[in-house]
Amino acid sequence: MIATPRRFVKRPLIPLTSVQVARNRVTLADVARSAGVSTTAASFVLSGRGAEMRISPDAEARVLRAAQETGYRPNIVSRSLRTGTSRTIGFVSDTVATTPFAGHLIWGALDAARDREHLLFIGETEGDQELETQLIEAMHDRGVDGIVFASMYTRELDLPAGLTHRPAVLLNAVPTQPVAITCVVPDEFEAGRSAVNALLRAGHRERIAIIGAAPPDDTPEGSLAAVQRLDGIVQAMAEAGVELADAVPCPDWQPDIGYEATRLLMQRTRPSGIVCFNDRLALGAYQAIAEAGLTVPGDVSVVSFDDDLLATWLRPHLTTVALPHYELGREAITALLDAPQSPSGGAPGPTIRRIPMPLRERDSVQQLRAPRPSRPSRRPLTPR
Amino acid sequence: MIATPRRFVKRPLIPLTSVQVARNRVTLADVARSAGVSTTAASFVLSGRGAEMRISPDAEARVLRAAQETGYRPNIVSRSLRTGTSRTIGFVSDTVATTPFAGHLIWGALDAARDREHLLFIGETEGDQELETQLIEAMHDRGVDGIVFASMYTRELDLPAGLTHRPAVLLNAVPTQPVAITCVVPDEFEAGRSAVNALLRAGHRERIAIIGAAPPDDTPEGSLAAVQRLDGIVQAMAEAGVELADAVPCPDWQPDIGYEATRLLMQRTRPSGIVCFNDRLALGAYQAIAEAGLTVPGDVSVVSFDDDLLATWLRPHLTTVALPHYELGREAITALLDAPQSPSGGAPGPTIRRIPMPLRERDSVQQLRAPRPSRPSRRPLTPR
DNA sequence: TTGTAGGCGTTATCAC
DNA sequence: GTGATAACGCCTACAA
Numbered sequence: 001m002i003a004t005p006r007r008f009v010k011r012p013l014i015p016l017t018s019v020q021v022a023r024n025r026v027t028l029a030d031v032a033r034s035a036g037v038s039t040t041a042a043s044f045v046l047s048g049r050g051a052e053m054r055i056s057p058d059a060e061a062r063v064l065r066a067a068q069e070t071g072y073r074p075n076i077v078s079r080s081l082r083t084g085t086s087r088t089i090g091f092v093s094d095t096v097a098t099t100p101f102a103g104h105l106i107w108g109a110l111d112a113a114r115d116r117e118h119l120l121f122i123g124e125t126e127g128d129q130e131l132e133t134q135l136i137e138a139m140h141d142r143g144v145d146g147i148v149f150a151s152m153y154t155r156e157l158d159l160p161a162g163l164t165h166r167p168a169v170l171l172n173a174v175p176t177q178p179v180a181i182t183c184v185v186p187d188e189f190e191a192g193r194s195a196v197n198a199l200l201r202a203g204h205r206e207r208i209a210i211i212g213a214a215p216p217d218d219t220p221e222g223s224l225a226a227v228q229r230l231d232g233i234v235q236a237m238a239e240a241g242v243e244l245a246d247a248v249p250c251p252d253w254q255p256d257i258g259y260e261a262t263r264l265l266m267q268r269t270r271p272s273g274i275v276c277f278n279d280r281l282a283l284g285a286y287q288a289i290a291e292a293g294l295t296v297p298g299d300v301s302v303v304s305f306d307d308d309l310l311a312t313w314l315r316p317h318l319t320t321v322a323l324p325h326y327e328l329g330r331e332a333i334t335a336l337l338d339a340p341q342s343p344s345g346g347a348p349g350p351t352i353r354r355i356p357m358p359l360r361e362r363d364s365v366q367q368l369r370a371p372r373p374s375r376p377s378r379r380p381l382t383p384r
Numbered sequence: 385m386i387a388t389p390r391r392f393v394k395r396p397l398i399p400l401t402s403v404q405v406a407r408n409r410v411t412l413a414d415v416a417r418s419a420g421v422s423t424t425a426a427s428f429v430l431s432g433r434g435a436e437m438r439i440s441p442d443a444e445a446r447v448l449r450a451a452q453e454t455g456y457r458p459n460i461v462s463r464s465l466r467t468g469t470s471r472t473i474g475f476v477s478d479t480v481a482t483t484p485f486a487g488h489l490i491w492g493a494l495d496a497a498r499d500r501e502h503l504l505f506i507g508e509t510e511g512d513q514e515l516e517t518q519l520i521e522a523m524h525d526r527g528v529d530g531i532v533f534a535s536m537y538t539r540e541l542d543l544p545a546g547l548t549h550r551p552a553v554l555l556n557a558v559p560t561q562p563v564a565i566t567c568v569v570p571d572e573f574e575a576g577r578s579a580v581n582a583l584l585r586a587g588h589r590e591r592i593a594i595i596g597a598a599p600p601d602d603t604p605e606g607s608l609a610a611v612q613r614l615d616g617i618v619q620a621m622a623e624a625g626v627e628l629a630d631a632v633p634c635p636d637w638q639p640d641i642g643y644e645a646t647r648l649l650m651q652r653t654r655p656s657g658i659v660c661f662n663d664r665l666a667l668g669a670y671q672a673i674a675e676a677g678l679t680v681p682g683d684v685s686v687v688s689f690d691d692d693l694l695a696t697w698l699r700p701h702l703t704t705v706a707l708p709h710y711e712l713g714r715e716a717i718t719a720l721l722d723a724p725q726s727p728s729g730g731a732p733g734p735t736i737r738r739i740p741m742p743l744r745e746r747d748s749v750q751q752l753r754a755p756r757p758s759r760p761s762r763r764p765l766t767p768r
Numbered sequence: 769t770t771g772t773a774g775g776c777g778t779t780a781t782c783a784c
Numbered sequence: 785g786t787g788a789t790a791a792c793g794c795c796t797a798c799a800a
Contacts, residue, residue, distance in 0.1 A: 024549075025793095027792095027793060027794085028793065028794065028795095029793075029794095037770080037771090038770060038771045038772080039771090039793095039794080039795090040770070040771060040772080040795085040796075041769090041770060041771080043794070043795060043796080044795095044796095047795085053769080053770090054769055054770095055769070055770080056769070056770090059769090059770085073521060073524075073525055074525065074793085074794075075465075075525065075527075075792090075793050075794070076525045076526045076527075077461060077464050077465050077470070077525075077526060077527040077792090077793080077794095078465050078776090078792070078793035078794045078795090079793075079794055079795075080461050080776095080794095081459075081461050081462050081465050081775095081776050081777070081778095081792090081793080081794075082775080082776055082793080082794050082795050082796090083776085083794080083795070084776080086461070086526070087526075088505075088526065091506075096487050096490055096491060096494070097487035097488050097490065097491035097710075098487070099484075099487070100483075100484035100487065100693070102487050103480050103481035103482070103483070103484065103486050103487055104481050106480055106481065106506065107480060107481035107508065110480070110506065110507065110508050117522075119505050119507070119522055119523065119526060120505065120506055120507075121472075121503050121504065121505060121506075122475075122490065122494065122504055122505075122506045123494070123503070123504075124491065124494050137457060138501075138503055139503065140457075141457055141458065141459065141460045141461075142460045142461060142470070142471075142472065142503060143459075143460075143461040165408075255697045259699075280697070283697060287699055290674070309484070310694075313639045313664070313667060315643075315671055326481075409777095411776095411777060411778090412777065412778065412779095413777075413778095421786080421787085422786065422787045422788075423777090423778080423779090423787085424779085424780085424786075424787060424788080424789095425785090425786065425787075427778070427779060427780090428779095431779085437785075437786090438785050438786090439785070439786080440785070440786090443785090443786090458777085458778075459776090459777050459778070460778095461776090461777080461778095462776070462777035462778045462779090462792090463777075463778055463779075464778090464792095465776090465777080465778075465791095465792050465793065465794095466777080466778045466779050466780085466791075466792050467778080467779065467792085468792080
């Protein structure tokens with residue numbers, strides 16, 4: 001009665017409903033029966049606590065074998081009902097489609113989730129506040145262990161209802177309210193410094209211009225990226241003792257706007273180096289520069305932000321400061337799963353984790369003269 | 385004992401585990417208690433079958449009000465355990481990140497799912513067969529109602545294990561095996577016809593060349609899109625009685641390849657119209673044409689496929705046949721949810737739903753002379 | 769060392 | 785017309 005693995009023996013007849021779902025999965029009870037032990041024993045063995053519970057090695061082996069042979073997989077739905085944990089995370093963002101970035105954000109999140117044996121629900125809100133709440137509720141209805149709430153461009157946002165009750169992480173965003181929540185954002189300020197520094201290091205000092213925003217604070221509405229990139233640029237230039245030659249603010253960062261802005265720039269200051277606030281603007285800049293009969297980087301050097309796919313499609317390849325979307329996605333999931341259970345675990349404000357934005361040096365910056373002996377870089381002393 | 389809504393009355397003390405999850409949701413029992421009826425009655429009312437079960441109007445009203453007031457939301461996990469349906473769908477694709485298209489595919493799927501009150505699990509396989517199986521199993525462990533298995537470019541694929549047991553739909557792919565499964569794919573063949581026809585309609589007849597594949601069958605490995613676009617192009621030209629002037633096959637459809645291919649073309653045949661097999665190739669073509677001191681569309685007209693974001697970034701805007709990613713995503717979910725329950729519901733082979741690829745006419749095609757009086761277009765008589 | 773039993777929240781059966 | 789009651793699959797306190 002012990003040795004013979006009797007699979008699928010008389011399962012109790014269940015009253016079939018008119019439309020009965022096919023349930024042909026192997027259950028824990030099946031495994032236990034097949035191994036000749038109780039479901040309790042089987043449960044302990046399969047959760048790795050067989051030794052702890054002092055199950056006999058023989059019984060343990062039988063359970064393991066039975067599970068193997070029957071291809072048993074635990075039903076996470078029922079486990080979730082019992083334990084309240086579903087190995088499932090909700091990923092809600094304002095956009096998954098319009099920007100190619102979204103893919104990498106999700107990619108990183110998926111990878112991190114997979115490492116921890118979690119699955120991801122995806123939801124898109126298109127910025128609709130009611131939809132945000134609905135999605136978050138729908139996910140909680142399905143027992144998610146936590147939610148990552150993501151924005152596609154770095155910004156401040158009002159925390160949607162339902163996020164605060166259970167574990168949550170903000171991705172690419174910080175809350176307007178002073179709530180205790182973990183935020184994962186790219187380090188846009190350092191990125192601003194990196195971008196101009198690429199130009200400064202190559203010897204550009206005279207005619208550096210920027211496209212996308214203008215000091216002190218002419219930036220696209222609500223874009224934290226714009227503000228912080230600008231801050232970084234301004235600070236790095238001040239440190240180097242270099243004047244900003246020109247700046248064209250842009251309401252929207254699209255190629256045609258970059259094109260017009262650059263035409264304006266070429267008439268006004270004819271810069272030798274341009275920092276574009278993203279790669280699309282840079283595409284427009286390339287077009288305008290070519291149209292003026294000039295070349296990149298021979299006549300004009302161009303640096304940019306984002307490291308869009310576009311950056312390596314352009315000729316010459318564009319030097320740009322990358323948004324580390326993959327890392328951002330990863331970090332958000334990691335932070336969520338590693339978070340202490342209590343949301344009230346510390347200071348009464350957000351915990352902000354800044355992810356570095358690496359400079360991708362390519363072919364759009366002209367080396368003007370031998371690099372100056374680098375003096376020890378003076379990093380800012382004031383906290384941001 | 386009836387009228388007073390007593391919420392949160394003595395819930396039975398449950399033995400707390402060491403780490404007990406906070407369960408502060410309102411349950412059906414809470415609602416029933418609050419309305420002074422049994423959970424059965426409450427269940428029937430809330431599932432809209434109150435009348436059918438002849439619940440008194442008064443009781444029904446009380447239940448509805450109690451649910452409203454307490455903000456009751458059904459726990460889908462437990463419902464799923466009981467009924468086997470989770471209002472959840474798995475979306476597994478080989479890539480969500482590398483191509484911007486993926487976003488629109490997912491977008492359409494999300495929208496369709498939301499219309500039907502379903503949530504989407506997302507998974508990425510990177511083409512790894514073991515990962516495919518793991519993901520599909522992980523989703524079934526969580527009780528998904530079905531799975532959409534998506535490819536990012538149209539192709540044939542081996543059906544991964546675990547897909548056939550429960551409802552599934554193939555997106556952007558057809559199975560190599562003759563299994564009964566619904567497939568949703570873009571109509572690449574008609575797209576091929578549309579592309580050349582845009583050129584032919586504009587009066588181009590002499591020097592039409594193509595970049596990306598060459599007749600009869602020099603196409604990138606495994607790409608159904610390449611084969612079918614080529615077929616469509618060849619057929620449309622044959623119908624119009626026009627010879628193909630030149631063709632450059634490309635192993636990979638990237639900008640630099642398009643650039644080189646176009647340079648070759650300009651030396652060899654100096655075409656007046658080029659059909660590029662995707663927009664990235666077209667970007668390369670633009671670059672090569674400009675470098676040769678020629679203009680689009682003045683000297684060379686360009687048509688393409690995909691309607692990448694790129695298409696409207698280029699100057700002039702690119703005429704291209706769009707991949708309807710949003711529609712594809714929508715259709716896959718719709719097909720999945722509308723599918724008859726039995727997988728063995730018909731012919732022993734895939735059911736293929738072809739989604740039209742619309743031509744986006746923009747500024748890269750030059751009208752050569754007044755359009756010829758269109759003779760009735762001879763559509764193919766042979767089935768594909 | 770192993771098994772029994774109860775409960776997670778819902779739905780469905782079947783007596784009253 | 786309504787309300788116990790059982791069951792979905794899993795986990796675990798507790799009894800044996």
